[in-house]
Amino acid sequence: MTRNLGALWLGCLAAAVCAVACAVWAARLYQPPSLLGFSGSNVWREGDFLASLGSSLLALGVGIVAGRAAERARAFASLVGRVLVWFALTVLLVGIWGQFVYLFTLLIAPTHSFAALRLWLLWRSYRSDLAWRR
Numbered sequence: 001m002t003r004n005l006g007a008l009w010l011g012c013l014a015a016a017v018c019a020v021a022c023a024v025w026a027a028r029l030y031q032p033p034s035l036l037g038f039s040g041s042n043v044w045r046e047g048d049f050l051a052s053l054g055s056s057l058l059a060l061g062v063g064i065v066a067g068r069a070a071e072r073a074r075a076f077a078s079l080v081g082r083v084l085v086w087f088a089l090t091v092l093l094v095g096i097w098g099q100f101v102y103l104f105t106l107l108i109a110p111t112h113s114f115a116a117l118r119l120w121l122l123w124r125s126y127r128s129d130l131a132w133r134r
Contacts, residue, residue: 005069005126012066012122015058016115022055023108027100052104059111063118070121082117089113 029047093109101108 005122005129008066008069009119009122009126012062012115012119015062015065016119019055019058019062019112019115022051022058023097023101023112026051026055026104026108027097030101030104032102048101048104052101052107056107056111059108059115062115063111066115066118066122070118070125082121086110086113086117089116 026048029051031048090110090113093113094105097105097108
């Protein structure tokens with residue numbers, strides 16, 4: 001099981017790095033909206049939106065996949081603690097990404113904090129499995 005958890009953690013970490021790279025790409029491509037009140041092009045074809053959406057979907061996928069193998073919350077207090085950590089990470093990431101991608105931060109920050117929390121839980125599961133097997 002340890003080898004599977006380690007490989008899963010590395011795969012999820014690689015996908016999380018790709019999600020952050022997509023977010024950086026979105027920040028690089030970001031252009032503020034025009035003040036004319038209408039978009040010059042279709043939003044589905046704008047690079048910054050597509051990069052933000054890709055980053056968010058990758059991070060959400062990492063969180064879901066990593067969460068399947070990580071330990072589950074056994075008590076309500078543990079669940080509340082995880083929600084508070086997720087919220088704090090989201091606020092931190094809004095502060096970091098907000099100046100670069102503005103409104104797309106609302107798409108990127110919650111999913112990245114979800115992925116980070118689930119990766120951390122998967123890492124804890126992997127480390128405890130390693131310690132148990134020794």
